[in-house]
Amino acid sequence: MRSGPVGESKEVAARSRRGRPGFRRAAWVALGLGLILSLAACGDASNANVGDASGAAGSGTIAKPAPRRVQLVWPTPNPAYAAGATPEAYVQPTESGLLESGLFGSVRSGGRQFHEGLDLFPIERDKAGEALDPVFAALAGVVRHVSANAGASSYGRYIVLEHPDETPAVYTLYAHLASVESGMGPGVKVAAGATLGKMGRSAGGYTIPKSRAHLHFEVGLRMTDSFSAWYARRGFGSPNPHGLYNGMNLMGVDPLLMYALERAGKLERMDALFEALPIGLTLRIAHAGEPDFIRRYPSLRARDGAAEGLGGGWEIDVSGTGVPVRWKRLSADEVAGWKRDEVRIVATHAEVLAANRARDLVDKKRGVDVPGEDLQTVLQQVFGLR
Numbered sequence: 593m594r595s596g597p598v599g600e601s602k603e604v605a606a607r608s609r610r611g612r613p614g615f616r617r618a619a620w621v622a623l624g625l626g627l628i629l630s631l632a633a634c635g636d637a638s639n640a641n642v643g644d645a646s647g648a649a650g651s652g653t654i655a656k657p658a659p660r661r662v663q664l665v666w667p668t669p670n671p672a673y674a675a676g677a678t679p680e681a682y683v684q685p686t687e688s689g690l691l692e693s694g695l696f697g698s699v700r701s702g703g704r705q706f707h708e709g710l711d712l713f714p715i716e717r718d719k720a721g722e723a724l725d726p727v728f729a730a731l732a733g734v735v736r737h738v739s740a741n742a743g744a745s746s747y748g749r750y751i752v753l754e755h756p757d758e759t760p761a762v763y764t765l766y767a768h769l770a771s772v773e774s775g776m777g778p779g780v781k782v783a784a785g786a787t788l789g790k791m792g793r794s795a796g797g798y799t800i801p802k803s804r805a806h807l808h809f810e811v812g813l814r815m816t817d818s819f820s821a822w823y824a825r826r827g828f829g830s831p832n833p834h835g836l837y838n839g840m841n842l843m844g845v846d847p848l849l850m851y852a853l854e855r856a857g858k859l860e861r862m863d864a865l866f867e868a869l870p871i872g873l874t875l876r877i878a879h880a881g882e883p884d885f886i887r888r889y890p891s892l893r894a895r896d897g898a899a900e901g902l903g904g905g906w907e908i909d910v911s912g913t914g915v916p917v918r919w920k921r922l923s924a925d926e927v928a929g930w931k932r933d934e935v936r937i938v939a940t941h942a943e944v945l946a947a948n949r950a951r952d953l954v955d956k957k958r959g960v961d962v963p964g965e966d967l968q969t970v971l972q973q974v975f976g977l978r
């Protein structure tokens with residue numbers, strides 16, 4: 593889901609209600625404790641040496657720290673996923689009632705509408721039927737954006753975290769909140785599992801009925817530091833109250849894939865999530881500069897030996913939903929004779945593109961593959977193309 597252009601936001605400090613039933617709290621504490629214990633056992637790569645050195649005093653050896661694995665917290669109190677249940681036990685479908693409509697991808701309106709996150713239903717409601725579940729940070733991170741004005745985005749009230757300890761430093765997003773936990777604001781550090789707010793059904797421009805209150809949860813990458821320039825050029829005709837954390841600058845990937853990789857022990861680093869994404873196309877672009885996107889996420893760049901800042905262009909593998917996930921430098925020779933910022937699609941994967949038909953990535957023009965509307969947007973944002 594994308595937060596569309598909306599009016600000026602008036603920040604309203606929202607208070608969340610604390611407390612939840614004892615059994616659930618106990619379960620959560622137990623889970624949290626387990627997490628803390630396993631973190632303590634693993635150590636963090638950045639401070640492991642300090643801990644090991646003191647711990648090993650007198651023994652003469654320094655234990656090698658175990659590799660740091662990404663450790664995720666489920667963003668709601670629903671224990672179903674952790675218990676191995678199928679998505680029926682946690683996914684909130686749209687009015688269609690089709691389970692897939694609450695999943696990530698081209699899952700709505702017969703596959704023609706893209707859903708950029710995972711919708712999770714509550715397991716606790718008050719007497720009036722409103723959701724009561726707290727919403728938790730999936731990973732330790734830093735609050736980058738709190739939009740407390742429900743009407744200022746199709747996300748309703750939402751929070752964006754960035755996760756600088758991860759590689760790449762993904763964002764996570766928590767939308768349709770009923771309220772935001774007090775103390776949440778840009779720059780605030782949160783632990784994995786910290787309460788961010790309360791699940792709800794806030795939404796700007798439309799109504800989510802009580803029966804379908806849910807958390808819209810996203811994980812992904814931020815496209816550009818120059819979002820305001822792109823937003824102005826597109827001429828939406830309304831201010832952007834969300835700065836860099838407007839949904840149009842955030843590109844989600846499948847949250848369930850992330851959790852599945854973690855469960856399978858394959859999420860050594862967050863990179864594994866992006867390596868696992870099906871590739872829809874490969875393009876080449878005659879753009880010599882280094883976009884802030886690839887400086888922000890350098891692990892997505894192949895170790896090609898090219899010196900920083902040198903090169904004539906890029907070759908990029910784009911996921912089936914439009915995320916530029918693998919970058920390789922091209923020499924000036926490889927784009928010799930190309931127009932500045934010329935884009936050529938050099939490979940397509942028809943079955944991946946077909947599975948993501950709500951995303952218009954490749955069109956045919958006189959028999960030649962050219963960027964479709966959604967890929968054009970990505971190129972505009974990342975490379976500043978007009």
Ligand SMILES: [Zn+2]
Nearest residue numbers: 709710711808
């Ligand atoms: Zn959603």
